[in-house]
Amino acid sequence: xxxxxxxxxxxxxxxxxxxxxxxxxxxxxxxxxxxxxxxxxxxxxxxxxxxxxxxxxxxxxxxxxxxxxxxxxxxxxxxxxxxxxxxxxxxxxxxxxxxxxxxxxxxxxxxxxxxxxxxxxxxxxxxxxxxxxxxxxxxxxxxxxxxxxxxxxxxxxxxxxxxxxxxxxxxxxxxxxxxxxxxxxxxxxxxxxxxxxxxxxxxxxxxxxxxxxxxxxxxxxxxxxxxxxxxxxxxxxxxxxxxxxxxxxxxxxxxxxxxxxxxxxxxxxxxxxxxxxxxxxxxxxxxxxxxxxxxxxxxxxxxxxxxxxxxxxxxxxxxxxxxxxxxxxxxxxxxxxxxxxxxxxxxxxxxxxxxxxxxxxxxxxxxxxxxxxxxxxxxxxxxxxxxxxxxxxxxxxxxxxxxxxxxxxxxxxxxxxxxxxxxxxxxxxxxxxxxxxxxxxxxxxxxxxxxxxxxxxxxxxxxxxxxxxxxxxxxxxxxxxxxxxxxxxxxxxxxxxxxxxxxxxxxxxxxxxxxxxxxxxxxxxxxxxxxxxxxxxxxxxxxxxxxxxxxxxxxxxxxxxxxxxxxxxxxxxxxxxxxxxxxxxxxxxxxxxxxxxxxxxxxxxxxxxxxxxxxxxxxxxxxxxxxxxxxxxxxxxxxxxxxxxxxxxxxxxxxxxxxxxxxxxxxxxxxxxxxxxxxxxxxxxxxxxxxxxxxxxxxxxxxxxxxxxxxxxxxxxxxxxxxxxxxxxxxxxxxxxxxxxxxxxxx
Numbered sequence: 001x002x003x004x005x006x007x008x009x010x011x012x013x014x015x016x017x018x019x020x021x022x023x024x025x026x027x028x029x030x031x032x033x034x035x036x037x038x039x040x041x042x043x044x045x046x047x048x049x050x051x052x053x054x055x056x057x058x059x060x061x062x063x064x065x066x067x068x069x070x071x072x073x074x075x076x077x078x079x080x081x082x083x084x085x086x087x088x089x090x091x092x093x094x095x096x097x098x099x100x101x102x103x104x105x106x107x108x109x110x111x112x113x114x115x116x117x118x119x120x121x122x123x124x125x126x127x128x129x130x131x132x133x134x135x136x137x138x139x140x141x142x143x144x145x146x147x148x149x150x151x152x153x154x155x156x157x158x159x160x161x162x163x164x165x166x167x168x169x170x171x172x173x174x175x176x177x178x179x180x181x182x183x184x185x186x187x188x189x190x191x192x193x194x195x196x197x198x199x200x201x202x203x204x205x206x207x208x209x210x211x212x213x214x215x216x217x218x219x220x221x222x223x224x225x226x227x228x229x230x231x232x233x234x235x236x237x238x239x240x241x242x243x244x245x246x247x248x249x250x251x252x253x254x255x256x257x258x259x260x261x262x263x264x265x266x267x268x269x270x271x272x273x274x275x276x277x278x279x280x281x282x283x284x285x286x287x288x289x290x291x292x293x294x295x296x297x298x299x300x301x302x303x304x305x306x307x308x309x310x311x312x313x314x315x316x317x318x319x320x321x322x323x324x325x326x327x328x329x330x331x332x333x334x335x336x337x338x339x340x341x342x343x344x345x346x347x348x349x350x351x352x353x354x355x356x357x358x359x360x361x362x363x364x365x366x367x368x369x370x371x372x373x374x375x376x377x378x379x380x381x382x383x384x385x386x387x388x389x390x391x392x393x394x395x396x397x398x399x400x401x402x403x404x405x406x407x408x409x410x411x412x413x414x415x416x417x418x419x420x421x422x423x424x425x426x427x428x429x430x431x432x433x434x435x436x437x438x439x440x441x442x443x444x445x446x447x448x449x450x451x452x453x454x455x456x457x458x459x460x461x462x463x464x465x466x467x468x469x470x471x472x473x474x475x476x477x478x479x480x481x482x483x484x485x486x487x488x489x490x491x492x493x494x495x496x497x498x499x500x501x502x503x504x505x506x507x508x509x510x511x512x513x514x515x516x517x518x519x520x521x522x523x524x525x526x527x528x529x530x531x532x533x534x535x536x537x538x539x540x541x542x543x544x545x546x547x548x549x550x551x552x553x554x555x556x557x558x559x560x561x562x563x564x565x566x567x568x569x570x571x572x573x574x575x576x577x578x579x580x581x582x583x584x585x586x587x588x589x590x591x592x593x594x595x596x597x598x599x600x601x602x603x604x605x606x607x608x609x610x611x612x613x614x615x616x617x618x619x620x621x622x623x624x625x626x627x628x629x630x631x632x633x634x635x636x637x638x639x640x641x642x643x644x645x646x647x648x649x650x651x652x653x654x655x656x657x658x659x660x661x662x663x664x665x666x667x668x669x670x671x672x673x674x675x676x677x678x679x680x681x682x683x684x685x686x687x688x689x690x691x692x693x694x695x696x697x698x699x700x701x702x703x704x705x706x707x708x709x710x711x712x713x714x715x716x717x718x719x720x721x722x723x724x725x726x727x728x729x730x731x732x733x734x735x736x737x738x739x740x741x742x743x744x745x746x747x
Contacts, residue, residue, distance in 0.1 A: 009042045009486040009668075011637070013053055018653065019639060020059070036637050037668030039489075041482055079106060079137055081122045083197075089118055091126070091137055095225060106137040118142070150174070150192070150201065151222035153210050156184045163190055163201040166210065166219050166698060174201040182206040187215050189222075211697050214432040216615035217319035219698065220608040227313055228324045234305050238328035241299045241306070242335045246345045246368055249579065253348060254370040257396040258292055260338050261449050264376035267323050268316075269338045270294040270560040272371055273452050274396070275403035278352060285355035287403035291456035292369050294336040295345035296559035297569040297581040300327065311594070314601025316561035319612050320426035325561070332560050340371045347569055347578075349456040349556070353403055357410025362459035366578045372396055381445040400448065407451040415507035417533070417547040419526055424649045426616045434620045437648045453557040454548065460556035460568055461542075467575035470588045472567045472595060474555045476536040476545045478504055483532045490528050493670045494521065506549045523632065524685025537599040538564045540591035563598050567591075614700030617650035621702065622695040628707050631690045633682060636673055638666035641682050643690055643704055652702030654682075654690065659706065 011019070011032075019035055020027045027035075029050060033043050053059045079091035082105070089108040106128060108118065118124065118139075126137040152163040154176065161176040161184065174192070180203035182188045187210035190201040207215055221228050230238075260272040275289040300306045310326050317324040325332040338344050348367040352360040373392055375383075382388035383397055390397065422439035429435050457474070464471045479487075481500070488498045496515060502508065509529045516522045533547065538555075545553040556572075559565040567587065574582030587594070635642035640655040656664055656673065659682075664673040671684035682688070694703035 009036075009038060009489075010045055010049060011036045013049075015635070015637070015642075016050075016053065016059075019637075022639065022655070035639055037666050039486075039668075041485065045482060077126065077128060078143065079108070079124050079126050081108070081118050081124070091124065094123060104135050106135040108137045108139060150190050151207075151219065152188060152190065152201075154179065154182055154184050154186050154188055154203075163188070163203075166222070174199070176201050176203065178202040180204065180206060185209070187212075187218070189218075211619065212432065213428065213434055213616060213619060214321050216619070216697065217322055217612050219615070220319070220612045221317075221324060223611075224604050224608045226317055226324055226604065226608060227309075230309065230328050234309055235328055235330075237305050238330050241301075241304075242330045244299075246343065247298070247366075247579065249366070250345070251348065251365040251367040253290065253292065253346070253367045254343065256290070256369075257372040257392060258290065258369055259372050259380075259392060259396050259400075260374045261377060261380045261445060262374065264378065267318075268325075268332050268336075268560045269374060270296075270336065271449070271453060271557050272338045272346075272369065273400060273449070275353075275399045277399070277402075280352070283352050283354060283360055286360065287353045287399070287406065289351040289353055289403055289452065289455075291349040291351065291452055291557065292338065292346040292367065293349070293456070293557055293565075293569075294338055294560055295347045295366060295569070296327070296331070296336050296566055297347070297573055298345050298366070298579075299331055299336060299581075300566065301581050302570065302584045302587060306331075310563055310566065311597070314563050314598045315605050317605040317608055319609060320428055320616055321432050326563065327560060336560050338369065338371055338374075340374050343368055343370050347572065349459055351455060351459060353406055353455070355406055357406035357408070357413075359455060359459060359462075362463055364460075364463060364572050364576050364578070366573075377443055377445040377449075378441075381443045384444075400452075401444075404448040404451055407455060408447065411451055411454075414549045415505070415510060416549045417506035418510050418513070419530055421526065421530065424613055424617070426613065434616060437617055437620050439647060454550075454553075457554055457556050458550060458552060460572060461552040461554035464554070464568070464571050464575055465542075465552060469571050469575040470540055470583065470591050471542065471552075471554055471571065472538055472540060472564050472591060473542050474536060474545060474553050474564070475539050475541075475543045476547045477534045477543050478546045479532045479534060483534075487528060487532045489669060490671065491525070494525070496525075506547060520687065521685045524634075527634070527685075535603075537595070538602075539595040539599075563601075564595075567594065611700055614650055615697050617645075617648060618695045618700050618702060619697035621645065621648065621650060621692060622697055625692050625695055628689050628691050631688055631704065633684055633686045633688060636666070636671045636682060636684050638673075641673060641684075643688065645692075645702075646687070650695075650700070650702050652690075652692075652694075652704045654704050654706070 015036075016032060019032065029046065032050075033046055038046055050059065078094040080094045081089060081091050083090040091106050091108050092104070106126075108124070108126070123143040124137070124139045125141040125143060126139050129136045129138065150163065150165060152165045155162055155164055155173075161179055162173040163176055164173045166187070174190075176190070177193055177200035180188070182203050187207040188203045189205040189207060190203045192199050193202040194200050207218055209215065220226070256274050258272045258274040260269045262269055270293055272292045273289065274292070275287050278286045278288045280286075300310060306327065313326045316326045316332070327336070335344070338346065346367045346369045348365050348369075350363045350365065352362070354360050373396075375390075379388060379390070380397060383390035383393045384401055424437060425440040426437055427435040461471055461473065484500055484504065488500060491498045491512065494516075496512065498512065509532075512529065513522070513526060516525050536545070536547070542552060544551045554568050555562055555565045556568045557565065559569050567583070570581060570583040570587065573579065630646045631643040632646055633641050634644050634651060638656065640653055640658070642651050642653055644651050659673070662678060662680075663676040664682075665676060667674055673682045675681070689707055690704040691707045692702065693705050694701070
């Protein structure tokens, strides 16, 4: 499967879709390249990106045609039968991402060797072919029938109830045969009922107000096809395995003050830590440490229904109001969750850490642990800082911090990529209403746990390599040359030199940020450095982890929520002969395929989580429509610029046509729009005041405009690049992140 390898100069998939939808004329490759000011090298990459988007069913790239139709289909895809009466059978793509046109209907050819017996709701794997003005599907295989469920909003028309899907692409409304107690305006989950041509919608679950915060994650779950319900049979299997005894032969670690340090609102606890000074003379001044991880492989055995479901999900998906777990709650939140004063099965990573923070040795055992405490990050930090009394401060926390200082020093010496990009935290009340949206605070306690987990992940990878056992590596490749070239051109606009001939290491990018210092354009340079990086993935071939500056790295520490970690656990169980639940020959031979699958599922989860955050942010900002807000420009193209509200997030477009009567030139190298006569400029990274004119919680979309129609300063001003001595058209107010102003005043 092609990877998403957009360079810093390339638009994203969504930006291309937005441009096609807003273009007054048909938009072909040439028009897209011109709109985004792409270089000759980027045009080559654009061609590959458009091919990927075509394969994904996002756009139509038929030779010689513009991309306004957006009716392309993958050559082989899964279809769902919608009509099967008479002599003709029709189907639609099971998943359709294009938002501006409805999914195409395909005429289904009869399955070879027999007359088609396909019915409404059946699923097929088919080869697609465009013929004339339509599409033909050539069935290859009939698939298991899935649930025909739709997420939509009820509305009344002509005295009847209708169901309208939540997606923009959903143009058709379905008559409702059974509302199940739901009323117009409700968000519902419904199934198709009846036979063609009288197919109706029957409500199976009333979800309530589509604009209510708790609905936002449901929209993402449905849109991305994330499995969110466990079958009764699987839940029974989970209950059964949860009752099994921990077994003999486990190392007893219950006497040690092992603690779990997690977010205060953590829904599962799969890791815990312990450290003490090492009494081994050969490791003078060093430490012994244990990273205890929930022994999920003991409960979820290869080939079981639990295993098949976990692999299908790939990972847990975390939303502000809920978690869609990889494993049933009896495992994920109970018997596999490491909790205070309860015996739990663990896979223990025993580490020897030198006084310089290097890993001297490691071993793995199956163990039984009884945690001394579950502690929130903030409380652990407060205890170490002396701001909170905790009986475990000296016996458990202080040794952990002492050992971590060595691990942290080794990390600094290794110089991994250091991008301080804030994470948004959505705070909800008990009814799911939004209390605040703010950057998440990053404490030493967070860094401590992160460094212990990294140490255990390195040990797991190296241990399996030494045992010559297959490894599911976490791979992060170095940046591609075309991305580095784009970064070089970008940095040149700030008079920052970047040599392409040098050996590129993570420290290379850290030096760039050091040179930028605390300049106000630091965030935009940091974001460009992030865009230069490749996307991490899973696989059995070791390429190293560039961002962490590590040669061998695997994910071992979160088997409750990541299938990759479960595979690593099974490999360790097999390599160290620790009992049942080890890696099977079939799994060992399918590592590449499993890696590709869980990498795709990880990307799906990330997109769903990000979209849901955007919906929450839009809902939070919806109460402030018409107000002027501090924002920062995050993207500039010749058709306008994208901006995000400072400290809150959410992206919105300010179209070039809304900047006034003056013509604005697009300076591709400087990433800015410049007024033809006034010299007024809108530059990537610039802080600016914008008026919020639209916030749609269901789609997560925002739209801004200038406060007075002439630019945020109220009139023409000239601008120059930072460091050039020319006046800068930048808002310099330094209020708290996320301050919202109305008519220039704080609220």
